[in-house]
Amino acid sequence: MQHDVVAIVPELMLVAAALVLLLIDPFLPAKGRRGLSWLGIMACLPAAASVWLARSQQFSTFSHGIALDGFAVFFKILLLAVAALAMLLSEKHLARNGRLLGDYYALVLLATVGMMVMASAIDLATFFVGLELMALSSYLLAGFFRHQLRSIEASLKYFLTGSFASAILLFGMALLYGLTGSTNYQQISIAIGSGSLDGHVIVIAVVLLLGGFAFKVAAAPFHGWAPDVYQGAPTPAAAFLSVGPKIAAFAAIIKFFTIMLGSEQARWVPLMIVVAIATMLIGATMALLQHDLKRMLAFSSIAHVGYLLLALIAAGQSHSNFGSSAILFYLAAYAAMNMGAFGVLVFLANSARFNDSLDEMAGLARRFPGAAGVMAVLMFSLAGIPPTAGFLAKFYLFASVVDAGYAWLAVIGVLFSVVSAFYYLRVIVYMYMREPEPEVAAVMEPGGGRSWDLSLGLGLATAVVIVLGVLPAPVLNAAQDAVAKILGS
Amino acid sequence: MHFSTPIFYLVSALVIIPAVLMVAMRNLIYSAIAMIACFIGVAAVFVTLNAELLAASQLLIYVGAISILILFAIMLTRRRSGAICLFFHRQSWAALPAGAALAVVLGIVLGSARFSAGSAPKNPSTANLASLLFNQYAFPFELASLVLLVAIVGAVLLAMRERRS
Numbered sequence: 001m002q003h004d005v006v007a008i009v010p011e012l013m014l015v016a017a018a019l020v021l022l023l024i025d026p027f028l029p030a031k032g033r034r035g036l037s038w039l040g041i042m043a044c045l046p047a048a049a050s051v052w053l054a055r056s057q058q059f060s061t062f063s064h065g066i067a068l069d070g071f072a073v074f075f076k077i078l079l080l081a082v083a084a085l086a087m088l089l090s091e092k093h094l095a096r097n098g099r100l101l102g103d104y105y106a107l108v109l110l111a112t113v114g115m116m117v118m119a120s121a122i123d124l125a126t127f128f129v130g131l132e133l134m135a136l137s138s139y140l141l142a143g144f145f146r147h148q149l150r151s152i153e154a155s156l157k158y159f160l161t162g163s164f165a166s167a168i169l170l171f172g173m174a175l176l177y178g179l180t181g182s183t184n185y186q187q188i189s190i191a192i193g194s195g196s197l198d199g200h201v202i203v204i205a206v207v208l209l210l211g212g213f214a215f216k217v218a219a220a221p222f223h224g225w226a227p228d229v230y231q232g233a234p235t236p237a238a239a240f241l242s243v244g245p246k247i248a249a250f251a252a253i254i255k256f257f258t259i260m261l262g263s264e265q266a267r268w269v270p271l272m273i274v275v276a277i278a279t280m281l282i283g284a285t286m287a288l289l290q291h292d293l294k295r296m297l298a299f300s301s302i303a304h305v306g307y308l309l310l311a312l313i314a315a316g317q318s319h320s321n322f323g324s325s326a327i328l329f330y331l332a333a334y335a336a337m338n339m340g341a342f343g344v345l346v347f348l349a350n351s352a353r354f355n356d357s358l359d360e361m362a363g364l365a366r367r368f369p370g371a372a373g374v375m376a377v378l379m380f381s382l383a384g385i386p387p388t389a390g391f392l393a394k395f396y397l398f399a400s401v402v403d404a405g406y407a408w409l410a411v412i413g414v415l416f417s418v419v420s421a422f423y424y425l426r427v428i429v430y431m432y433m434r435e436p437e438p439e440v441a442a443v444m445e446p447g448g449g450r451s452w453d454l455s456l457g458l459g460l461a462t463a464v465v466i467v468l469g470v471l472p473a474p475v476l477n478a479a480q481d482a483v484a485k486i487l488g489s
Numbered sequence: 490m491h492f493s494t495p496i497f498y499l500v501s502a503l504v505i506i507p508a509v510l511m512v513a514m515r516n517l518i519y520s521a522i523a524m525i526a527c528f529i530g531v532a533a534v535f536v537t538l539n540a541e542l543l544a545a546s547q548l549l550i551y552v553g554a555i556s557i558l559i560l561f562a563i564m565l566t567r568r569r570s571g572a573i574c575l576f577f578h579r580q581s582w583a584a585l586p587a588g589a590a591l592a593v594v595l596g597i598v599l600g601s602a603r604f605s606a607g608s609a610p611k612n613p614s615t616a617n618l619a620s621l622l623f624n625q626y627a628f629p630f631e632l633a634s635l636v637l638l639v640a641i642v643g644a645v646l647l648a649m650r651e652r653r654s
Contacts, residue, residue, distance in 0.1 A: 103642055139643070140639065140642070140646060
């Protein structure tokens with residue numbers, strides 16, 4: 001019953017920062033709230049440092065509920081970076097909408113704690129409480145602009161669908177517990193591997209788990225909430241919500257499906273293939289039809305989830321770590337490029353009367369050359385064009401799929417990827433080669449101040465996208481190392 | 490408790506019928522009352538599983554406190570009576586067969602399932618529950634306090650009057 005607090009020091013730091021934010025916020029005048037974001041961002045730095053210092057550790061604690069292993073280290077650092085970036089993007093946008101409150105950063109930090117617990121949990125009960133902590137904070141972030149009807153609608157939709165997803169997931173987990181008599185991943189894996197359990201119930205449990213996770217990562221046919229939520233949520237919150245929960249959910253998915261249900265891959269792989277193809281199909285084709293950039297990015301992120309599921313199939317099928325490490329690298333690249341793309345929308349909304357529509361991007365290169373340049377790099381990366389992170393991430397991912405013997409799936413993935421290039425490049429065409437309509441031109445005049453933390457965030461995201469595209473080795477090695485050092489495999 | 494005992498069906502009916510009524514009622518007050526009945530049914534399920542402490546807390550917290558709060562919330566926020574209706578109506582034609590099919594599949598598979606976690610613990614006591622909560626599940630138990638904190642923050646954020654003019 002050793003409870004080793006070392007494993008949760010980073011989480012405790014974030015919780016402490018969140019509590020301080022909640023406590024001091026009511027006593028500050030409106031102007032004093034500027035810079036509160038830095039309290040949150042600065043909490044992420046020592047937290048990441050403490051994760052890094054413990055990187056060689058390899059143990060489980062809290063009665064085998066939490067693992068401190070290479071896998072957790074990779075995901076915790078990635079999640080902390082995502083949280084810090086989200087807070088960098090937020091301040092000005094919150095202030096412009098009259099909602100500059102410390103609570104926002106506290107919710108981002110607490111959601112991050114939930115995600116970190118999800119990534120390091122090796123016990124169903126621990127995992128589920130982490131999931132709920134993340135989910136509840138996310139619903140609130142989506143509805144943070146409560147005076148806007150769309151924001152409240154996003155929050156309500158997210159809450160209703162998310163609660164159902166949690167319940168479905170919990171049902172699947174309850175069946176696993178009923179079958180195996182344990183909540184510990186490793187014990188469950190051993191019990192299932194023995195082959196003496198009721199196969200029909202395992203199938204039901206797998207379907208329920210898959211359904212619940214599909215909701216959480218917005219995979220078809222449970223993707224319907226994503227466009228509405230990302231469109232309605234405050235744009236910086238949408239940046240966070242489109243990345244953070246997916247990273248945490250994929251950490252859990254890798255553990256659930258390749259370790260806990262690893263011996264049952266014959267049962268879940270066919271189902272996962274259907275879900276992955278449907279997800280890519282819906283994401284890529286629906287994104288073509290969108291005129292609202294936030295909805296376009298939402299459908300594009302659905303397509304990206306489809307690619308990630310392909311790699312999961314590879315991870316389940318082959319016994320090498322190729323598929324899982326491709327997922328980890330892809331998630332890191334996806335985090336930078338997707339948050340950057342949302343960040344450009346935040347920048348435009350702060351600087352002009354911008355309504356996220358494609359038409360308003362016309363002629364952007366002349367009015368906002370910096371933002372247009374950043375957006376162009378990110379769109380190239382999302383489309384998977386070298387020399388960006390998106391290209392290498394897709395390359396490794398499809399290579400892992402081919403390696404696992406699913407060349408035909410990789411071909412389908414590449415085809416959808418080609419389709420997706422159309423809607424990403426369309427944004428670039430609008431920015432650089434179109435003249436804006438007169439009424440749009442009037443709206444898109446530069447005005448309003450810049451904020452240097454937003455610029456810093458955009459610069460960092462773009463830099464990561466380019467560096468990962470040119471020098472992928474450190475992150476790729478870290479990803480391979482993380483998957484190799486996963487506890488209980 | 491097993492599928493074969495009549496008391497199982499009685500207790501199940503006590504949970505399921507109010508749950509269906511709660512969703513189907515057009516008047517929110519009736520829905521809330523059906524929800525209270527459903528909560529009492531859940532307490533009965535806990536009793537049949539020998540989980541007396543859970544049954545007691547279910548009655549005290551859910552039936553006693555939360556339901557009353559919800560009733561107050563409905564009465565205080567409703568502007569006009571009776572005008573509140575379902576907003577998921579258009580999908581019910583698809584939801585009904587899908588839900589029924591799921592129920593049939595789950596019923597067939599789980600009805601004949603062999604669960605190795607076994608039946609209700611033989612000798613449950615508050616002390617045993619406490620020792621589980623504060624030893625094996627101490628971390629998730631403490632983490633749940635953060636979930637509650639977020640819920641409180643959320644209630645304030647969504648419902649409180651604007652802090653600044």
